[in-house]
Amino acid sequence: MTYIVKPKNHHPLLEKNELGLTRRDYEGAVSTLCAGCGHDSISSAIVEACFQLSIESYKVAKLSGIGCSSKAPAYFLNQSHGFNSVHGRMPSIATGAAMANHELLYLGISGDGDSASIGIGQFIHCARRQLNMTYIVENNGTYGLTKGQFSATNDLESKSKYGDDNLFPSIDLPSMAIQLGASFVARSFSGDKEQLVPLLKAALSHKGFSFLDIISPCVTFNNHNTSTKSYDYIREHNDALSRPDFVPSGKEILTDYPKGSTVDVPLHDGSLLSLEKISENYDPADKIKAIQNIQESQRDGKVLTGLLYADPEAKDLKEILNVSDKPLNEMDLNDLCPGSEKLKDINSGLK
């Protein structure tokens, strides 16, 4: 287990990254979520990851559905355009947006209600299309914004705050994503920044559909002791696959893990996700095994976290559809309009 180990050297807020920006420059509006909400920790992990990667905020599009989680994009990356769409439909908005301009970085934030219930169809088909985006589900096992109904990721053994039993098995989004064609799939925990930040950095650097299922306790409606998505429960049942470290492209690989105990996942831009093996079952390249691992650990009451699956070679939707490299939204009449001569030909063809 990797968390609770706090980051060793404290980074002052004013430290600068390669762009000369501080963490502050990656923040957003003040959160209106409940104090202690896991979603806020994820926002700050996103800030950290973007800061460390020296991402240009204005080249990021933040997309979401509806829910407490879907509000989160307002709380990071102030200089990014955001789109808070309708419930469960972020993936289609992301797909259209990414087709219009493949050069931005698409970061989708959703909730377990948003993605596993009303939005499960869009989630599935977005993964299947291998859209180049990072898709995060801030998974609290509940409908936070509508006040605590069970979501479809809630576990069978879990009870509600008011003592009601959850009657149905949980939907495991990571195994679904792997099956469907996602090429980067990880699970993490909002309370474990040391694991989360490198995974986020790798996901953001990965080309293709990167999916992160982040357990993110809802302190108001699903943090009681009969919940399986509470801080305590996750801390106790977390079974980390690996301790990740992310090395941007062009940087030397510097990990302090003993040799031989690491797996390196090279990403398309040359950056490396370097992973210290913790679990033996670990092989992020084997799809079928990955699903099996997840399901076995679920059966055994454990919550497997870490990088579950990665295929750095996978194509993304733009390539699959063979869309041109000049962003479609930059094309003008000269690029797009076949003109009057061609139309004359068409007319003659229709005689």
Added chain:
Amino acid sequence: MTYIVKPKNHHPLLEKNELGLTRRDYEGAVSTLCAGCGHDSISSAIVEACFQLSIESYKVAKLSGIGCSSKAPAYFLNQSHGFNSVHGRMPSIATGAAMANHELLYLGISGDGDSASIGIGQFIHCARRQLNMTYIVENNGTYGLTKGQFSATNDLESKSKYGDDNLFPSIDLPSMAIQLGASFVARSFSGDKEQLVPLLKAALSHKGFSFLDIISPCVTFNNHNTSTKSYDYIREHNDALSRPDFVPSGKEILTDYPKGSTVDVPLHDGSLLSLEKISENYDPADKIKAIQNIQESQRDGKVLTGLLYADPEAKDLKEILNVSDKPLNEMDLNDLCPGSEKLKDINSGLK
């Protein structure tokens, strides 16, 4: 491989079952599907299964979405009520209907477009709720009724009739169903009645969510030689797990398979699905293994058919929700209305 072996003794159409009915009594309107359409074979397998099980047609509700496949319920069981709903939404209609009266047998017919695209959310959640129904996808890898677009179950290697490549990986509904809580999952082929009929009989006898993915070639739009859902392709790549035989409750088990080579799956009503092992991988009780089998065979370019998974002990939605045994649609005012005295109490409570 089990098919092509034609049934040994030919049953004349006028043979009678326990109810004194002939196969004719289980037929429906004349099909308007294309000659040779796999869906018609499935309809006749359903007729056969219902005949053999001596099902009372009027105790069956036939439900469907929209598509060629969804028209099929008109072509069997004339004496059953049918509901041809809207595209992709059969599962919710079935759920409501089954809640209203748990005593009927619910038979849902859908297509791969209907279930894997527009209806994937309802499919998933219906399986997850363990609705007591038999859910059949007549899987032809294409949108028959709208003239041959690729469906989401079409395989990556497949080409359209017109030579276009299918660009996206296929969605495997059986592994999804198993993962989500379906308690009876099988795959078969419309051209293999010997396998299909016993599976159908078992599915109809099973209590809980029974899912059958039946490969059903579309002769008009997806039966060319670059299709992976054509008659020829399936005949060549079919990898049967088992040769099934269905023994209704109270009947002696009479299979002519050599001893030790069979697995018996007892269903809740005492009937037995007796399976001759063909493949070694075969254990219909192991969920995780089942999914692995499916995926490995898919990876290896095989189409695994037979009973993939069964849990005869599983609860169904009515039990999960603890709904009373008297069908809700038979309850009258005396059963349902709390009356004026109770209302007075409620009034006082609101003072």
Added chain:
Amino acid sequence: MKIKSVNDFVIKFANVNGSGSASANQMFAKGVFRSGIPVSPKNIFPSNIQGLPTWFEVRVNEKGYLGRREGIDLFVAMNPQSYQKDVEELKAGGYLIYDSSWKRDFGREDINILEIPLTKLCVQEFTNPKQRLLFKNLGYVGLLASILEMDKDIYISLIEEQFKGKEKLIEPNVKALNIGYNYAEENFKDYCDIKVNKSNKTDGLILTSGNDAAGLGCVYGGATVCAWYPITPSTSLAESYSKYSEKMRVEIGTEKNKFAFIQAEDELAAMGMTIGANWNGARAFTATSGPGVSLMSEFIGLAYFAEVPTVLFNVQRGGPSTGMPTRTQQSDILCSAYASHGDTKHILLIPSDPKECFDFAVEAFDLADRLQTPVIVLLDLDLGMNDWSTKEFEWDDNNQYDRGKVLSKEDLDGIEKFGRYLDVDGDGIPYRTYPGTHPEKGAYFTRGTSHDEYAGYTEDGVKNAEMLTRLVKKFQTASSLVPSPVFNQEKNTSSMGIIYFGSTDCSMQEALDVLDEQNINIDAMRIRAFPFNLEVWEFIEDHDLLFIVEQNRDGQMRTLIMAEGGIIPDKLVSILCFDGQPITAEHITNKINAHISGKPALVAS
């Protein structure tokens, strides 16, 4: 100057949400109600769970005027974030109560300030940090009880009732109440000129919300299946049904449920389940709000055309799109009446108070079964989620459910050939059968595609047009079955009329009295259903000028009236309010006065 008033004032609370204030404020209102004075508490909450400004308004009015009224007499300001705006709302001579643990100058000379160091007092008295926070709320309730000279025992009983079963909590709560009460007794004796005097004006009334009432109505109306998806402000309707069912619908002995309550995966599924259950002979309903109605519209069209009874509660909120999920509007009239593509029209029932929500819920199932079509009951957030002082629920044990034209096995035995869509009785309503009724007869295929009288699929366009025309006839039949409008007068005496509907009723009663005092004679009609019946058209016919009061931007009810009735539009004048707050009597009277005098109104629309 001090405002002086007995049993007639508006008090507003400003709090931070998630701090437990709503239940304390609710308790304050209930105390007034128990003192015999009608109240209308309104919770004005943000679309968020914790930490944002939230308000709670209570109008206390012995005459029973319970619509929203602008201008606050008493303000309990517990949220420094919103002090500035809050204090502005206070009328001159009004009273401001605030937590003087942190002293503050409000810069207004014309108000009366009551300082109480609530935080400090609570910190002194309680050690548990949660209690320190929570009990501030009961503290100001105690203070109010004192300055308004209310019977403190009422609140003590309310606390006791609330913590029945958790008796340990009674004592600290009462202590908290006393903190405020005693502080006020010591410091503000006779300070405040607003009083609550015991009365008997709540005899025969109860305090409840439209959602609670409608959920209960579904239980009484015999609904056995509820499929829904959470959405504000409709969630509590489904929850009410579930709560009452769990109490009153469990089989004795087996402990099994005589109902099925299903949280669907989305609104489409919720509607599908509702249709499936009704098709199969159970009474089933769903509850949602605007976005849900949009998502359900394909299914609504199916139920219309395949003629499946369906009950849908649409608790309207601020639109369009996700809009203002925690504010009220009446802006789904058109999208409900004409929901779905193609030529469709749907029955609407529009209750105006919780009692009517109960009654119309019951009636909705009868109408749906009788007419075999969707019935949409239109509430709004104000009516659905706020508690109203409303008449007691009534039930006549001789009531019977009208299950409509359903053929039994015996009926079928007597019929030559069953035609699911045959208009046997000439009222446009055909007969139906439940699946599983008869071994040989009565089976048919339900479909949303074109069909003939025998439910057979047809592509004969003329046949299909006949079916569509029969649906028009059925809709005409419906107009004689739906609830009639309610008139304010026994006989029309004016050339001017007002048309209104739904939750506007409470402000309208007051407006009509004010107009009467101003010697403006005007007839009034409250529409309660669509299609409009003869009485609606007669009222419109009878008047030269009609004001239509609506809580939306586009005058949707006016549109519906014009579209359906062929009404000369010039005589239909809209009075609109769409800022998400319930309309006030003043807004209505100002607009009418302005129109009559030809001067612009004082209130912005």
Added chain:
Amino acid sequence: MKIKSVNDFVIKFANVNGSGSASANQMFAKGVFRSGIPVSPKNIFPSNIQGLPTWFEVRVNEKGYLGRREGIDLFVAMNPQSYQKDVEELKAGGYLIYDSSWKRDFGREDINILEIPLTKLCVQEFTNPKQRLLFKNLGYVGLLASILEMDKDIYISLIEEQFKGKEKLIEPNVKALNIGYNYAEENFKDYCDIKVNKSNKTDGLILTSGNDAAGLGCVYGGATVCAWYPITPSTSLAESYSKYSEKMRVEIGTEKNKFAFIQAEDELAAMGMTIGANWNGARAFTATSGPGVSLMSEFIGLAYFAEVPTVLFNVQRGGPSTGMPTRTQQSDILCSAYASHGDTKHILLIPSDPKECFDFAVEAFDLADRLQTPVIVLLDLDLGMNDWSTKEFEWDDNNQYDRGKVLSKEDLDGIEKFGRYLDVDGDGIPYRTYPGTHPEKGAYFTRGTSHDEYAGYTEDGVKNAEMLTRLVKKFQTASSLVPSPVFNQEKNTSSMGIIYFGSTDCSMQEALDVLDEQNINIDAMRIRAFPFNLEVWEFIEDHDLLFIVEQNRDGQMRTLIMAEGGIIPDKLVSILCFDGQPITAEHITNKINAHISGKPALVAS
């Protein structure tokens, strides 16, 4: 008796679907078109793939009257299943052609029967069983060429063009044509008094469908993203876009696509993708039909309120519900104009022929960008899927796309504070920015929840009401930008007017001429867009009696006019046709005559 006519007749084909007949029938029509006579082929097909009756009607009319006309002059009856009904449709003196391989008595003395043993002939000539079936179709085309005295070479060229690249197939096809041609030359020389004489009335015309034209218009209009879900009758619109894009939008050198064509998983996703792409600055559209529009309505409300340009083609089919998927109607007017919950209104464009489909497709993108709102282009099955003799497409190479108010990096540099929803110009239209434009300025949050001028989330209801009111202003601006109505007359001269729209145009031209011959003077206006502009209102104002011709049950355009314009309903008389067939000129004139004379019309509505 024999019907005698030159270049003016209606021919109908009855076939079994899936048998290749549609393309032969199409070829027949094209042959007539190439002979210089305008034609309007109409495919009347079942909602199924193979084996059911299907019909194909071709009106041939030198004057250019191309609306449907009842009464068949020539019937090619190739489907014994439907003989009975088919023969009834034939006018007295008409000609029946059937496959006399199986002889048959049709029991009508008043028609002329041409027997040709097509099956037998094909069996003689061809060995491949598929060809034996398929070539019967070309056989009767050959026969028709002969009896109508057409130039056979036209058909030979058509065959050659069709099989360009598969030359081997030309010979057997020509042979099949000749089977019928030669048989007729031998047996029916001078038998038939209906003739096709070469003319020049198709100069400047092309033969194409509305869907094909609209798809091409999207290419010319600069659409780069199309997301859709298959549904009849809109599928071929998306496919046309894809086909033309693949031809004309591939980057030379890289062979990469300057477009993205995505088959979505359903209509909700298709609309979401369209909105996402437009939000990000690409021109994107989707195409669907009624059920899809219902499913999209939540998203349409989002695009309206968040002000994202969106183009949606709704190719209307028979409703409600799944209805008549292969029949035509104009019954989605209201559900399109008011789509979604809350107060919403949307731009509609209503083309009346393929040329206008092309033009309005181009215009839709300009309007959507300019107005930042959904633009819904309403076609119908008849217009979308059938080939029409329509004017040639035109394109002026000086055209520019109007991308509306989009701020560039430079623009942003010059702006103090960017307000996404600020009404800077007073026309209700704010400025927008594309993501990724400027490192520091112009980022904002798009949302369907209530927001202020700076796109900040707000729960201030008054602020929100301001935003909603600005949208009303924007809609007013729209009315001056959308296409004006088209008038039949230069100046109004009658007190009566006719209002019509869309595909009705072709029957209306004929009806107007007939009325003129009957000395009924009547002005006519074709509405082309919603919101209605001043010219529309003036026309209505100018007339005492107005007929509104619509292909739906409920008179939806009439409703819209009344609702929006405050029009006295008594002067608006509906002429309706909703049996799924295109309305005929006769239907229109009968209804008008009946109304004027006070007698009931001869045609059922």
